[in-house]
Amino acid sequence: MATKKKRKKLTETEHKVTAHDLAKKQREISVSEFFTKNRHLLGFDNPRKALLTTIKEGIDNSLDACEEAKILPDIKVRINQVKNTEDRFRVTIEDNGPGILKSQIPKIFGKLLYGSKFHRLKMSRGQQGIGISAAGMYGQLTTGKPILITSKVSPKKPAHHYSLVVDTQKNEPRIIKDEIVDYDSKRGTKVVIELEARYQKGRQSVDGYIEQTSIANPHTDITYINPEDKETRYPRASKELPADPKEIKPHPYGIELGILIKMLHDTNAKNLRSCLTNDFSRVSTKVANEICEKAGLHGKARPSRIAVQEADALFKAIKLTKIMNPPTDCISPIGEESIIKGLKKQINADFFTSNTRPPSVYRGNPFQIEVGLAYGGDLPEEGLIRLLRFANRVPLLYQQSACVIAESVMGTSWRNYGLQQSAGALPSGPVLLMVHLASVWVPFTSESKEAIAHYPEIEKEVKLALQECGRHLSTFIKRKRKAADEFKKKSYIKKYIPHIGVALKEILSLNDRQEKKIVNNLTDILERSRS
Amino acid sequence: MTKTLKKIEESASTIHSKITKKQKPSMSFPIRSLSNVKYIPKRGFLELIGQKKSRTLTVNTVKTFAQTLRVMSLSKELIEKDDIATKREAYYVSKNWDEARFEEQPESDTVIDDVEAMFEVNREQLGFIPEEKGGDVAGKLVVIDKDQETGKQLKIDCTKFGSGAYSIPISTEHLKFETNAKFVLVIETAGMFQRLVKHNYWKKANCILISMGGVPTRACRRFIRRLSEGKKIPVYVFVDGDPYGISNIYRTLKVGSGNAAHINQYFCVPNARYLGITPQDIIDYKLPTHPLKDVDIKRAKDALKNDPFIKRYKEWQKAINQLLKMGVRAEQQALAKHGLNYVIEKYLPQKLKKANSFLP
Numbered sequence: 001m002a003t004k005k006k007r008k009k010l011t012e013t014e015h016k017v018t019a020h021d022l023a024k025k026q027r028e029i030s031v032s033e034f035f036t037k038n039r040h041l042l043g044f045d046n047p048r049k050a051l052l053t054t055i056k057e058g059i060d061n062s063l064d065a066c067e068e069a070k071i072l073p074d075i076k077v078r079i080n081q082v083k084n085t086e087d088r089f090r091v092t093i094e095d096n097g098p099g100i101l102k103s104q105i106p107k108i109f110g111k112l113l114y115g116s117k118f119h120r121l122k123m124s125r126g127q128q129g130i131g132i133s134a135a136g137m138y139g140q141l142t143t144g145k146p147i148l149i150t151s152k153v154s155p156k157k158p159a160h161h162y163s164l165v166v167d168t169q170k171n172e173p174r175i176i177k178d179e180i181v182d183y184d185s186k187r188g189t190k191v192v193i194e195l196e197a198r199y200q201k202g203r204q205s206v207d208g209y210i211e212q213t214s215i216a217n218p219h220t221d222i223t224y225i226n227p228e229d230k231e232t233r234y235p236r237a238s239k240e241l242p243a244d245p246k247e248i249k250p251h252p253y254g255i256e257l258g259i260l261i262k263m264l265h266d267t268n269a270k271n272l273r274s275c276l277t278n279d280f281s282r283v284s285t286k287v288a289n290e291i292c293e294k295a296g297l298h299g300k301a302r303p304s305r306i307a308v309q310e311a312d313a314l315f316k317a318i319k320l321t322k323i324m325n326p327p328t329d330c331i332s333p334i335g336e337e338s339i340i341k342g343l344k345k346q347i348n349a350d351f352f353t354s355n356t357r358p359p360s361v362y363r364g365n366p367f368q369i370e371v372g373l374a375y376g377g378d379l380p381e382e383g384l385i386r387l388l389r390f391a392n393r394v395p396l397l398y399q400q401s402a403c404v405i406a407e408s409v410m411g412t413s414w415r416n417y418g419l420q421q422s423a424g425a426l427p428s429g430p431v432l433l434m435v436h437l438a439s440v441w442v443p444f445t446s447e448s449k450e451a452i453a454h455y456p457e458i459e460k461e462v463k464l465a466l467q468e469c470g471r472h473l474s475t476f477i478k479r480k481r482k483a484a485d486e487f488k489k490k491s492y493i494k495k496y497i498p499h500i501g502v503a504l505k506e507i508l509s510l511n512d513r514q515e516k517k518i519v520n521n522l523t524d525i526l527e528r529s530r531s
Numbered sequence: 532m533t534k535t536l537k538k539i540e541e542s543a544s545t546i547h548s549k550i551t552k553k554q555k556p557s558m559s560f561p562i563r564s565l566s567n568v569k570y571i572p573k574r575g576f577l578e579l580i581g582q583k584k585s586r587t588l589t590v591n592t593v594k595t596f597a598q599t600l601r602v603m604s605l606s607k608e609l610i611e612k613d614d615i616a617t618k619r620e621a622y623y624v625s626k627n628w629d630e631a632r633f634e635e636q637p638e639s640d641t642v643i644d645d646v647e648a649m650f651e652v653n654r655e656q657l658g659f660i661p662e663e664k665g666g667d668v669a670g671k672l673v674v675i676d677k678d679q680e681t682g683k684q685l686k687i688d689c690t691k692f693g694s695g696a697y698s699i700p701i702s703t704e705h706l707k708f709e710t711n712a713k714f715v716l717v718i719e720t721a722g723m724f725q726r727l728v729k730h731n732y733w734k735k736a737n738c739i740l741i742s743m744g745g746v747p748t749r750a751c752r753r754f755i756r757r758l759s760e761g762k763k764i765p766v767y768v769f770v771d772g773d774p775y776g777i778s779n780i781y782r783t784l785k786v787g788s789g790n791a792a793h794i795n796q797y798f799c800v801p802n803a804r805y806l807g808i809t810p811q812d813i814i815d816y817k818l819p820t821h822p823l824k825d826v827d828i829k830r831a832k833d834a835l836k837n838d839p840f841i842k843r844y845k846e847w848q849k850a851i852n853q854l855l856k857m858g859v860r861a862e863q864q865a866l867a868k869h870g871l872n873y874v875i876e877k878y879l880p881q882k883l884k885k886a887n888s889f890l891p
Contacts, residue, residue, distance in 0.1 A: 489590045496597040499631040500588075503600035504550075507543040507607055521550050526590055529555070 033168075035137055042134050043448035047087060048205070050138055051079070051197035052397070053448075055206055057131035058093035058191055059213060060394060063220065064125050065189070069098035070241055073217075077210065078225040079199060088143060089197045089227065094190040099153035102160045109136055109149055109191070110164040110173020123245040123331055123440050125394050135193055137166050142196035146176050150190040152183045159183030199227045204397050210234065211346060212388050212395035216334060216436060218342035237341040242393075243332045248440060249281040251326040252291075252318045254364025260318075261311045264303040272306055272314075273299035282324045291317050328359030328366040331438050334393065339372035339434070347432055350376030350480075353472040355465045362457040367439035369458070371465040375473055376480075379430035385419070387426060388434040389452075391442045396450055403451035405435045408462035417470035418477035431473075435462060497522045535657060538650045539607050543600070557587040558599065560649050565789035570839035575801025576786045577839060579793060595642070597631050602642050609658025617662050618643060618654075644791070653749070653794040655702055665699025665750035667724060667742040670733030672758070675707035676700075689739070694729060696742070703754045710762050714886075715739045716879075717747075717755060717803070719770035719780055723863045723874070732875050736883070739764075747784050752798040755784070759802055766800055767889065769879075772808030772818075773860035774827045777851065778834040778841065781805055786840050805890035806882055810853040813861045816878065819868050820859035831855055844891050 039045065043053035055077060066073035074096045082088035100108060111133060136147035152159035163177035183190075201207055210224050214234035219241055222234040255263070269275035276288040283291075292299045295317035297310055306314060334342070339354040354372040361367070379386070389396040389405045400406045406426070414420075414427035421427035443453040452458065497519050505515040542558070549556040561567060561579050568577040588596050605624060609616055616624065622639040625632045633639040647654045654660070668674075672689040674697065686709075689697045700706075716738050718724045724742035727733070733740050739758075743751055759766045768784060770776035785803040787795025813820060823831075831851050834841045841847045854860070866874045882889075 492590055492593055495630040496593045499597035499628065500593075500600055503597065503604040504543055504547050506604040507540060507600070508547060510547075518547065518550050521553050522588070525550075525553060525555055526588070526593065529589060 035134065035168075036141065038447075039138070041447040043450070044134070044138050045448075047196055047198040048200055049398075050142075050195060051089060051091070051199060052206055052209055053131075054091050054135040054138070054193055054195060054197075055079075055093065056209060056394070057135050058091070058193075059210075060125035061132050062093060062095035062097055062189070063217060063393070065097035065100075066095060067242060067244070070244070071097060072236065072239065072241060073097065073220045074223075075220060076223045076225075077206075079206065079227045081199070081227045082194065087196050087198060088194065089199065090192060090194045092190065092192050094188065096185060096188045099151045099187045099189055100149075101153060102151075105149055105151060105160065105162050106164055106173035106175055109133055109147055109162070110166050110175075111171055122247040123392055123438055125392050132191070133166065135195070136164070137168070139193040139195035140165050141168075143194045145194040148190075148192040150181060150183060152185065152187045152189075155186040209395055209397060212390070212397075213393075215342040215346050215388065215434065216390045216393045216395065218334075218338050218345060235345070237345040238338050240338065242334065245332040245440075246327075246330040248326060248330045248366070249279060251281045251361075251364030252276075252283060252321075252323055254326075254441070257311065257315050260315055264306055264311060267303050269303060271299060272297060272301045272303055275303040281326045287321065287323055291321050294320050325361045326364060326366050328361070328368070330440055331359050331366055331368045333368050333370050333438050334436060336370075339370060339436075343372050343374050343432070343434070347374045348378040349374035349430075349432070351473070351476045353469050353476075355468040357461050357465045360457055360461050362439075362443070362455040365439055365441045365443075367437060367442075367458065367461075369461040369465045370436040370438070371462070371469045372434040372436075373469045373473060374432040375476065376430050379432055381430050382428070384426045384428045385431035385433055388432065390434065390436040391444070391449070391452060392438055393436070394449070396452070398448075399445070399451040402445055404454045404458050405437070405452060405462055407454065408459045409433065409435070409466060411459070412463055412466045412470065414470065417474040419473075433466075433469075435465070437462075493523060493526050497526070535650060535652050536607060536610050538652070539603050542649070543603065546600075555588050556596075557585050558596070558649060559583045559585040560645050561651075561793055563644070563648060563790050563792065565837050565839070568789050568792045568795075568839055570786060570843050572843060576795040576799035577789060577792055578795060594631070598625075598628075598633065598639075598642050599645060601625070601628055601631055602639070602646055606646065606657040606659070615655075615658050615660050617660055619662060621659055648791070648793045651793040653797065660701050661749065663701075663748045663750075665701065665703070665748055665754060666744065667696035667698060667721070668739065668754075669696045669724075669728045670739040671710055671712040671737060672697075672739045673709040675709065677705065690733070696724075696728065699741075699750050699754045701750050703750055703757060706754070706757070708758050708762055710739065710758075710764070711737075712739045712764060713737045714764055714883075715741060715755065715759060715766045716806075717741045717743060717766060717768045717784065718863075719743055719745070719776060720863055723769070726871070727875065730872065730875055732879070735875075736879070743780065743784070746780050749794070749798050752784055752787075752800060755803075756798070756800045759800060765886070766803040767806040767883075767886070768803050769806045769863065770808070771860065771862045772810060772813055772854070773823070773862075774831040774834065774851070774854070776808075777805070777847070778830060778838060782834075782838065782840050804886070807878075808861050808863060808865075809890060810850050810857060813857065813859065816866065816869070818861040818865045820857075820861045820865070823855070823858050823860055827860060828855065846890055850890060 044050045059075060062075050063073055076094040078092040080090045082090055109132060139145060139147060146163045146165045149162045150159055158180045161179050161181040162175060165174050165176060167174045210222055214220060214222050218237040221236040224232045263279055264275065267275045267279055269278050272292060273288045276283045276291060277285055289299060295310065295313040297306065297314060333356050336354040336356050340352045343352055352374050357369045359366050359368040387400065387406060387409055389403060396403065410424060410426055419427040419429040419431065437452055437458065443455060445451045445453050500522060501515045501519045504510060504518055546556040560583060562582045562584055567580050567582045569580050570577050586592055586596065605621065618640055619636060621643065622633055622636045625639055643654060643659055647657060668689050669692055670689055674687040674689065676685045676687060678685050687697055718740065721742050721744050724740060727740055741755060755766060768781050770780050784800050787799040812818065831854065835848060835851055841851065866878050
């Protein structure tokens with residue numbers, strides 16, 4: 001009875017909470033709080049992954065910067081364990097890129113969600129401007145140490161050195177040190193982050209990540225020094241820089257309602273029609289009129305007004321209007337030749353093949369699929385094949401089973417191509433398979449960018465590329481088996497013909513000369529019958 | 532014996548002359564299956580129709596080809612030396628043949644069977660003997676054999692084995708018989724044979740008892756054939772009432788097998804008759820039964836469809852169909868339901884009174 005009474009009392013007090021009380025609790029959530037609560041979304045779930053993500057973000061930025069500046073990237077990655085600690089590491093990533101202007105450094109590294117890549121549609125590794133500053137903030141939260149940046153933009157200008165922390169209340173950079181220093185290289189950027197982490201060897205670790213990065217980026221030279229002070233060099237296999245991808249405007253099919261509303265708000269266009277034609281890809285005046293008509297809106301209407309009242313109707317009208325696919329020349333694939341170069345550099349195999357599909361479109365976003373395959377050689381005969389997944393040349397190490405690439409590989413019948421495969425599993429055999437998705441916007445299943453979401457268009461393209469490589473593989477396997485059969489036949493002849501000679505000699509009491517003639521004649525007969 | 536030798540030499544010489552002319556040599560064998568036999572009641576056994584398969588020397592057949600020739604050579608040696616080898620021994624001899632050796636005995640058995648079929652002789656004539664023993668005999672029979680050392684005549688009285696029995700030797704060609712028995716009773720199981728021996732049933736019925744222990748061996752078949760033909764006495768077969776007893780055991784005893792049809796001529800007992808257990812017995816004697824298993828049903832249907840012997844006799848088709856319809860089988864020893872000695876006191880005497888109504 002006592003408990004019942006108590007509960008009643010409780011509900012009564014709850015009713016007495018007023019809007020004023022609630023308002024006291026309502027405040028801006030600080031970035032650090034958001035980060036701490038959502039670190040798994042950003043790839044910092046545990047110390048092991050934190051180390052990987054930090055290095056990944058650093059390398060991504062360096063490569064993107066070098067390629068945009070048309071410089072063949074030389075990257076140096078070093079991990080040091082901080083003395084007298086178990087779980088503290090210092091990560092240093094150094095590139096020969098264009099450098100960063102002094103004024104930009106604090107914002108890029110000291111402010112979350114600041115970057116050049118979110119506001120445009122262009123194929124690049126980074127997308128949201130979270131990565132490197134999140135890594136810096138993780139370091140700051142776990143060790144209290146600032147992020148150190150040294151950058152030089154030209155051989156004629158001095159290098160700048162910054163020591164930064166993020167003001168986690170305001171999401172603003174706070175400069176601790178700002179000085180001019182000596183820097184050996186002509187230009188480039190060096191970033192140092194100290195963080196709580198754990199180093200582990202193996203495929204799902206920094207080691208594997210760097211190896212795979214070198215496979216998918218054969219134009220890159222990477223030097224990697226692990227915490228045990230062991231240096232590994234991944235030399236450049238190709239001196240060709242990837243073609244510079246073009247920036248495109250968003251395609252109407254690719255946007256969501258929220259983004260549409262935001263675009264209507266932010267547009268410089270005076271009226272709805274010009275907003276549609278100027279801010280979107282593949283919308284002509286004719287198409288714009290058609291959309292307006294279907295939405296029951298006037299082409300001259302003010303975009304900001306539409307944003308408030310009729311955005312929903314506009315959004316539906318877009319879906320009902322036939323709009324040409326976006327241009328696809330904005331994608332820069334690795335290329336069939338470079339894929340093979342990248343694989344050959346790291347893998348000792350008997351056979352290599354690759355396939356780059358023509359570009360295609362999912363939900364208004366252009367994308368392109370590439371597959372590379374290595375067979376035999378040092379690859380293990382037993383067990384499932386090794387699958388490497390890449391999105392915009394970045395290796396994806398986690399959540400393989402949630403990824404459209406793995407699903408497409410499992411959904412392809414590899415038995416047709418000479419590999420073994422149990423239902424619903426990866427095939428088995430001495431195969432390394434790499435699948436690359438290049439797109440202006442990679443549809444990851446989460447912010448930690450580990451798996452690609454399931455779009456039927458993507459799955460179809462992956463399968464077509466896999467099948468093409470599969471056909472090459474099966475030709476090779478068949479040829480190899482045929483050669484093995486030939487060899488077996490030859491040894492068969494050698495092994496068994498003498499026995500026919502012996503038996504006939506015994507039964508018919510022949511002499512040695514006759515026996516020899518039998519063996520010679522039979523060898524002739526069978527050799528002839530094989531060709 | 533020299534006839535077989537001649538066949539081996541002729542065959543080898545044909546192969547040799549082909550090779551000398553730089554042509555691909557080949558061997559041909561009769562196809563060993565029920566589909567390649569016919570049954571003519573007058574002749575009394577399943578005989579080959581004459582379909583042959585030929586094995587031409589190619590890369591794929593070179594191993595078997597070489598092994599077949601080496602087995603032929605071994606056979607020639609055995610015949611010349613008047614020696615014998617069991618199939619197991621032959622397998623071990625092959626271990627001297629380097630790459631041409633047999634890995635497992637079934638491989639050498641197959642090649643020996645092939646050679647045997649190729650020359651249409653039985654393997655004893657090639658010098659190869661089986662390990663299996665022939666079967667047991669008790670009752671009113673005197674077997675005349677030779678002493679292995681002195682060659683002196685030996686008379687073996689099969690009534691003098693007490694609770695034991697005379698064992699049929701592997702080779703029976705040299706045996707002679709003395710008997711005044713009225714019939715030979717051939718029994719499937721050793722258990723039933725033991726019961727009849729223990730109670731000296733042969734004395735009471737004036738007969739010879741032979742136990743086959745399952746499908747009769749070649750020696751057992753040859754022994755019964757020579758005994759019944761030489762002494763002109765009827766043979767009655769007493770087996771389990773199931774498809775295996777009918778189409779495997781009884782059929783093989785009477786007309787031979789499909790697999791070794793080239794020797795059925797010698798290894799059949801055309802005047803054998805089926806005493807029981809018949810499907811009708813199951814009803815008449817109210818025997819306890821077991822349901823037919825899938826393999827039984829398959830065997831029965833297969834016999835109706837493919838067995839030239841069953842296909843020749845309406846009586847057998849009727850009996851097998853009856854069994855299929857009842858869906859059950861009954862063992863010989865099921866008669867024990869009516870008392871352990873029911874088989875001696877009632878069943879056999881009643882059946883023997885109507886010997887001319889036995890199934891063919």
